[in-house]
Amino acid sequence: MSLPQPVPPSWKDLGKSSNDLLGKDYYFSGQSLEVKTNTPSGVAFKVAGTKDSKSQAIFGDIEAKYSDRKNGLTFTQAWTTSNVLRSVVELENQIAKGLKLDLNTSLNPEKNDKSGVVTAIYKQSGLHGRAVLDLLKGPTFTADTVLGRDGLLLGAEAAYNVTAGKVTRYAAAVGYNAPEYAVTIHGINNLNTFTASYYHRINTDVEAGAKAIYDTKATQGGVALEVGGKAYLDKTAFVKGKINHAGVIALGYTQALRPGVKASFGIALDTVKLSEEAPAGPVHKVGAHFVFES
Template identity: 35%
Template sequence: MNYTDTVGMVTDYAILWVCFICRFIPSFLKNVIFVAYLQQQRQFKRADISPFVYVTDRMAVPPAYSDLGKAAKDIFSKGYGFGIVKLDLKTKSQNGVEFNTSGSTNTDTGKAGGSLETKYKMKDLGLSLNQKWNTDNKLTTEVSVEDQLAQGLKLALDTSFVPNTAKKSGKLKTGYKRDFVNVSCDIDFEGPVVHSAAVLGYEGWLLGYQMAFDTAKSKLVQNNFALGYKAGDFQLHTNVNDGADYGGSVYQKVSDQLETAVTLAWTSGSNNTRFGVAAKYQLDKDASVSAKVNNASLIGVGYTQCLRPGVKLTLSALIDGKNFSTGGHKVGLGFELEA
């Protein structure tokens, strides 16, 4: 890369971040100032704002590491199903057993697949039983106990079995969450690999760390960091994976009808920067439209309509903007039935 290219790249990044600061920082500062004002009022007039101060003092449990930046991820993923025709059916028996059946076919390859999942909860004992079978003939079972040994503590055993190959696997999962902290530790017996993660939260700020350690090789195989901020209708998330992959996302609920999201990703040692913008607009209580575009000129559009209570239709299309006239575009159709 010569000097001119380097200067050009730095200039592009500078313009991008200036636009970001001008657009989102005012909202961020507004929320920070508001929180500071509440803290000052709490010292002198605690009784006047006691309901809200209680919420501020007792911050909600932070999300799990995998759910950091989830609001932006949902804007990019939900309401789309490119190249797939899918049917989902959800039912619930009188004794509380939930049945989730899903079937789909790929319009490009013609491959079809499906799954059947059952869920049963014994609330008095804090016990949950999930079983799932798919057309690849894989059986999975998860048994979990929550809030029994200690408030906020969850223990689970997740197993899988493939009859055709007699392959078996198991994973012991533990999680603990309370105000300001959410931690988890999973042991994969197949490795054996230990997966752990922790998220700390305070007044909207979120700090997360995720790692995986291969005990057989005594090697750290995953090392991820994340930092975010959440304030009502605004969320900011950044992450670094293994010191090589950098990413960030911004989510903002502009109004009751409009939600927007921006993602940015970059890998060290590569000049390929991924950038995307997405939005979702609620037409009315039963219909919404979604759209997204990335720097590869891939344009996605989606339409979701609730035909009647328990019946939802989703239509989506993916358009290749660089090869608009040559074809290769994808469409998707989805039905969700719930009874």
């Protein structure tokens, strides 16, 4: 008798280990700040702000999130400095076990720009499926699913324009997840772009990963390649580094200063243009990110 299969990752989380290793904790595009607080009544508040190093523009938002775990209900309301109101209502494991429903809406009163998206996610042993209906754009129906067995993952995605009556986008993926490593291959953009990612947890303190992208429609040939690693200095700090095929090196350092306070610093250097400065601004980038949480 075979053991029950775990729930596989969602379609958007295929290759997540490699994507997080190469994409997160590199704060070199400006300065940003997050403040998070939680109340005894189950309401979580988050205030976030970012100052872009190129345009010097400041963006921010304030978010309140209420969770009723007993009834599987979550309500999130956010308001941004661009005067956009975002609301998310989530209901999980109430209609059926493993089923999650959510309604995501946004409204910009000044531009009369609005959106409404309904999502249904279904998770069971060896299966992770999702159906998304964009009520105002198209409308468009998107479905994706991932099947998993003994570490092997197979996934597919397709988008259907209801008004035009045709499939507008499709993609497929195959991968393998093990406790220490993961490999994923995607065929996206109607199988015109292919990506391959690899992640390896070498030991408890060191991680490594790589990602390659090949676009069959690109005007310039070749494969875009990026490799990187992460090393924990101790329980409170880690460093990250990566380099891509264009010779851009990025470094990141994150330090937990005390419980609830974390600081991150990043720098990106273009090794091809070490002494140059672009007309639109500096070639090299430096930034910082601070998180306060209680």
